[in-house]
Amino acid sequence: MANTQLQDADPRDGAVSSRPAARRTKMAARDVNVFYGDTHALKGVDLDVYEHEVTAFIGPSGCGKSTLLRCLNRMNDMIEGCRVSGEMTLDGRDIYSRDIDVVQLRAEIGMVFQKPNPFPKSIYDNVAYGPRIHGLARTKSDLDEIVLTSLEKTGLLDEVHDRLDQPGTGLSGGQQQRLCIARAIAVSPKVILMDEPCSALDPIATARIEELIDELRENYTIVIVTHNMQQAARVSQRTAFFHLGSLIEMDETEQVFTSPKNEHTQGYITGRYG
Amino acid sequence: MSERERGDGTMATEHIVKAYDDELKQLSNMISRMGGLAENQVATAIEAVVRRDNDAAIETIESDEKVDQLEHEVDQFCVRLLALRQPMAGDLRRIIGALKIASDLERIADYGANVAKRALQLNQIKPIKPVYAIPRMGKLAQEMIKDVLDSYAEGDVEKALDVWHRDEEVDEMYTSLFRELLTYMMEDPRNITACTHLLFIAKNIERVGDHATNIAETIHFLVVGGPFSHGRRRTHDGTVTIGLDIDADSS
Numbered sequence: 001m002a003n004t005q006l007q008d009a010d011p012r013d014g015a016v017s018s019r020p021a022a023r024r025t026k027m028a029a030r031d032v033n034v035f036y037g038d039t040h041a042l043k044g045v046d047l048d049v050y051e052h053e054v055t056a057f058i059g060p061s062g063c064g065k066s067t068l069l070r071c072l073n074r075m076n077d078m079i080e081g082c083r084v085s086g087e088m089t090l091d092g093r094d095i096y097s098r099d100i101d102v103v104q105l106r107a108e109i110g111m112v113f114q115k116p117n118p119f120p121k122s123i124y125d126n127v128a129y130g131p132r133i134h135g136l137a138r139t140k141s142d143l144d145e146i147v148l149t150s151l152e153k154t155g156l157l158d159e160v161h162d163r164l165d166q167p168g169t170g171l172s173g174g175q176q177q178r179l180c181i182a183r184a185i186a187v188s189p190k191v192i193l194m195d196e197p198c199s200a201l202d203p204i205a206t207a208r209i210e211e212l213i214d215e216l217r218e219n220y221t222i223v224i225v226t227h228n229m230q231q232a233a234r235v236s237q238r239t240a241f242f243h244l245g246s247l248i249e250m251d252e253t254e255q256v257f258t259s260p261k262n263e264h265t266q267g268y269i270t271g272r273y274g
Numbered sequence: 275m276s277e278r279e280r281g282d283g284t285m286a287t288e289h290i291v292k293a294y295d296d297e298l299k300q301l302s303n304m305i306s307r308m309g310g311l312a313e314n315q316v317a318t319a320i321e322a323v324v325r326r327d328n329d330a331a332i333e334t335i336e337s338d339e340k341v342d343q344l345e346h347e348v349d350q351f352c353v354r355l356l357a358l359r360q361p362m363a364g365d366l367r368r369i370i371g372a373l374k375i376a377s378d379l380e381r382i383a384d385y386g387a388n389v390a391k392r393a394l395q396l397n398q399i400k401p402i403k404p405v406y407a408i409p410r411m412g413k414l415a416q417e418m419i420k421d422v423l424d425s426y427a428e429g430d431v432e433k434a435l436d437v438w439h440r441d442e443e444v445d446e447m448y449t450s451l452f453r454e455l456l457t458y459m460m461e462d463p464r465n466i467t468a469c470t471h472l473l474f475i476a477k478n479i480e481r482v483g484d485h486a487t488n489i490a491e492t493i494h495f496l497v498v499g500g501p502f503s504h505g506r507r508r509t510h511d512g513t514v515t516i517g518l519d520i521d522a523d524s525s
Binding site: 229230233256257258259260265266267269270271272 | 287288289290291294360361362363364365366367498499500
């Protein structure tokens with residue numbers, strides 16, 4: 001017993017590791033480059049978006065995060081002079097392949113924008129719009145079902161059930177944004193892309209959307225672009241930091257906000273750099 | 275971007291919001307000040323034992339309040355920073371680290387006060403020989419505090435880890451003093467009172483070393499961002515067994 005020591009144990013063991021188990025890649029980008037005319041907006045980006053997770057894209061203005069988001073459902077196709085190279089897949093299928101129906105693709109990969117943009121139609125018709133053009137409902141009651149379920153999922157149904165025939169534009173900003181999310185999920189997308197979905201909303205409406213994002217994660221895969229880093233920290237499981245068109249760092253959100261590996265990330269999220 | 279991450283988890287470049295930088299600097303200063311006080315508490319307490327100096331002992335006991343007060347200020351300041359600045363990454367680690375270090379320093383100062391209280395008792399009775407080990411042990415622990423505070427100020431992980439490893443020496447000294455005191459007590463039961471006080475003093479100093487290693491680990495977290503993984507150095511809590519062993523050896 002010569003070397004036995006007498007000190008009390010200090011409770012300093014017990015490392016914590018909370019890495020989720022099996023993950024499945026829902027969308028993947030491989031060596032994606034985007035040019036707007038001569039401007040090289042996105043430089044060789046490789047990343048994976050995992051199923052049933054919220055992935056946040058952060059970075060200063062002009063860093064390419066929205067560009068990448070728009071590439072994920074080919075919104076950039078509509079921008080003149082925009083050229084995309086590299087590979088992007090949804091469930092392993094190349095979304096830029098010739099035989100892809102872009103309209104169908106955008107139903108699978110829905111999008112919610114910064115400013116709530118309901119159609120100048122009734123609340124009901126806003127949500128029914130997608131299912132109608134995609135022929136998802138055979139009967140009126142099918143359609144009702146889709147509309148009500150979608151509104152229900154966004155927590156809007158209780159608030160608007162007695163005025164479904166009123167214009168969507170008459171709702172509050174937060175309600176309009178949830179209406180837009182209901183409209184996106186009415187066509188049963190696999191992925192929902194959100195571009196600054198809360199930047200026009202007050203803190204309470206923002207909290208509702210964040211809560212909704214967390215609930216939607218169970219059935220969908222979500223990618224969110226946000227300037228609000230606390231929001232990225234609150235809602236996402238993984239965070240990607242972009243700077244000058246490059247993906248600088250992508251990791252577990254917890255890791256990125258407590259111990260980022262890259263000094264650019266550190267500078268940006270601690271407010272030293274913008 | 276050219277900023278280099280400095281040792282203490284901060285970056286060479288400043289925040290866009292200048293007041294934030296000032297606050298973080300102020301926090302580091304508070305910790306340094308608190309550290310200086312705690313270090314001094316341990317030093318005067320050991321003086322009180324070694325020189326049988328009641329005045330030093332009383333001074334130590336009375337000054338403990340200052341450290342408590344500072345810890346309270348650090349806590350409040352950190353809560354304020356967390357609420358108002360929503361710190362991230364290195365800044366977050368720096369603030370959490372300050373909270374933890376302040377609590378370790380407060381404990382260190384408490385141990386100083388404990389030693390001083392024992393000194394008052396010891397000074398009333400005849401000195402015994404094993405007291406010679408106290409200044410050596412105390413010096414080691416004090417150096418650990420001093421170096422760990424330096425490593426905090428400089429953000430020097432290597433230095434912090436060096437302190438971490440030195441704790442073993444303090445532990446060994448404690449163990450050997452423990453054995454020696456046991457022998458003394460067995461030799462002459464009249465030594466028991468003095469030896470018991472000395473044993474508590476040694477234990478307190480040993481705990482100071484432990485808290486210095488805690489601070490070293492916090493500094494590692496501050497700078498590197500992850501916990502310090504280490505193999506367990508010691509088998510713990512062998513007190514009873516050892517007591518029996520020594521009984522067996524000496525019988």
